Amino acid sequence: MRDGWKSASPASPARRLLLGAGALTSISEATTIKLKCEKGGKTSNRAQEELPALLEEAWQALRGQGDLARACSRFDHAARLAEAQGDVQALGEAALGAGGFWLYEQRSPVVRALVSGWRRRALAEVDPGSLLAVRLRVREAAERDYESGRTKAILAALL
Numbered sequence: 001m002r003d004g005w006k007s008a009s010p011a012s013p014a015r016r017l018l019l020g021a022g023a024l025t026s027i028s029e030a031t032t033i034k035l036k037c038e039k040g041g042k043t044s045n046r047a048q049e050e051l052p053a054l055l056e057e058a059w060q061a062l063r064g065q066g067d068l069a070r071a072c073s074r075f076d077h078a079a080r081l082a083e084a085q086g087d088v089q090a091l092g093e094a095a096l097g098a099g100g101f102w103l104y105e106q107r108s109p110v111v112r113a114l115v116s117g118w119r120r121r122a123l124a125e126v127d128p129g130s131l132l133a134v135r136l137r138v139r140e141a142a143e144r145d146y147e148s149g150r151t152k153a154i155l156a157a158l159l
Contacts, residue, residue: 051090054078058097068100079118092122092132099139103146116143 058074061067079094095118099105104112123136141157 051081055093088122088125091118092126092136095119095122103142
């Protein structure tokens with residue numbers, strides 16, 4: 001894996017580790033989904049129907065069954081699908097779920113940065129007064145404070 005994840009084969013263990021078990025395996029796969037969504041192709045209808053069910057399955061795995069590995073995989077897949085569709089509401093929900101129950105649950109710096117990026121992107125595009133925006137702001141502040149050992153950001157987000 002000389003050049004990082006790009007040089008790994010699409011289904012290689014290294015690529016799956018970096019992208020997540022349920023992740024799209026290539027940029028071209030994500031581009032194909034996005035282009036078909038934009039053109040109104042079959043993927044658009046299937047993807048639009050799949051996304052709510054995927055999020056429901058992920059939340060059920062996390063909250064209902066306590067199956068963190070399955071939940072992580074489903075949220076990862078949902079976030080990537082939401083990105084490809086440009087669905088920021090679904091991206092925000094998936095980003096919240098991908099963070100898991102506890103702060104700093106994502107130990108890998110790559111995964112932590114990816115999930116944080118999803119939260120920030122969704123937050124930048126959702127209605128700032130929505131419940132989703134509040135949840136995203138609070139989670140992002142809590143993650144930052146946990147890393148720094150402070151409480152300033154989370155207190156500000158809660159007030």
